[in-house]
Amino acid sequence: MSKCKCFGVMLEKVTENLREQLPEKERDSFKARWENEALIMEENTMTTTVGIPVSYEYQKLKKSGEPHKNTTKGDVKMMMSFCPFCGANLKDQKEGAE
Structure with a gap:
């Protein structure tokens, strides 16, 4: 997933661990993936990585100053x-690093 192999390795470990906790009949349908995965295109390469989401909210003000x-x-x-x-x-x- 990233230039180092850690994201793929960690996802495989988590997937295997969670799959083992399921009943035998349900294991085949189990799927896991990273949330917030992004496709990065730089120069002549294309990679994927995981982004950490930051949510925000604020109150816009009217011209009068009221929210x-x-x-x-x-x-x-x-x-x-x-x-x-x-x-x-x-x-x-x-x-890639191991």
Whole structure:
């Protein structure tokens, strides 16, 4: 998933662990995936990584200074520069790390 192999390895470990906790008949249909996965296109490469979501909300003000009735909500995703599992630099790394 990322330039280092940690995201794929960790997802496999979590998937296997959760699958073992299910009854035998339900294991075949079990699927797991990362939430907030993003496709990154830089220069001549394309990779995927996981973004950490940050949600926000605020009250917009009218021209008179009064707050609007409804709040404005949104979210952004912070992309990691370093692997949270092994510490590898995800931006500068050209070859996959184990």
